[in-house]
Amino acid sequence: MGPTVNGQQNINPALEEAESSHLVSHEDYLGAIEAVLMVAEEPVTPAELAAAVNLPQHQVQVLLDELRAEADGVDENWPGDKPPGRQRGFELREVAGGWRYYSRLRYADQVSAFILGGQTSRLSPAALETLAVIAYRQPVARSAVAAIRGVNVDGVVRTLVQRGLLDTAGTDPVTGATLYTTTAEFLERLGLDSLEDLPKLSPHLPGVEDLDETETSA
Template structure:
């Protein structure tokens, strides 16, 4: 495998790792490279981002982990994106992630990943940006992962007075045979269509 392929793999891994980033140890294990090779690849990728005026990304090292981040120069545009009213509906991945958080809160991202069977970093960022989910402290134990809960905006968006109003998961709708979770998604989709 040549260096360009390795850089592509590195970039993909950093993107997939999201806010948690990756340590050099993780990179050496996943990419099957030496520590020095991993450092050289990280340095090369970092230099490419810094030297390219067309790139909106930078490579950061925080608390021993490397992660991709956006350049500070573009912060005003990112702020507009987060603050702008969202005309688009939530993706299926975001809805599934939101339902898991709603029913199992407080919950860590890794626990949500286990339930969904895929990474949920992107959907959680979307939900936080929309104010439907918030960080509620840290879990006990190794790593002290962030705990996520739903917000009052979540309750408003779904027309709920409290979390006790969430549909019960074990029940089935006799009329349609739909699972209550499907009804939960349908309810949100219909509300968005009206707006």
């Protein structure tokens, strides 16, 4: 439990209204959330974390911010005066509407060497180009993507769907062509919270400004 003042326990302000049958220390709440995130295979929402540790979401958010700062080695001076810590080899990111631990990007080469044994498992240039066009122009039909790339993209799109990076989103009301969008898995793989966080790469996609005309004539 935390330190006492005048014989009473000093509870952290972020936890003073905890809806729990019994009080635990601030460190215990941090540890519980950390443990859940460590075993999660996909981003965990604040609501899911709140249910797991029996705390209101706004208090869980405070704890998440502290865990993120701790992993980054940032001195938040809360809940007490603490010296700056070492930046950890992992980081806590808010992605795809939830939170998840990731290895830090600066150590990507070392992590890849350990997991892949020096080999790479990446999307082909054709798949990356197709994915980029769809990410920036979704929902979009295959014919429009093919018009930009100058090649048939049917096989590439099927592969991206199978890998969970793309999904269908109905049909074009004019042409009847199937429309494609990126998925939450796509955001998670890129470590993004929403499509608004995509880098501003549109100027590097030749012909993207002609997509509307292409889709209309498809």
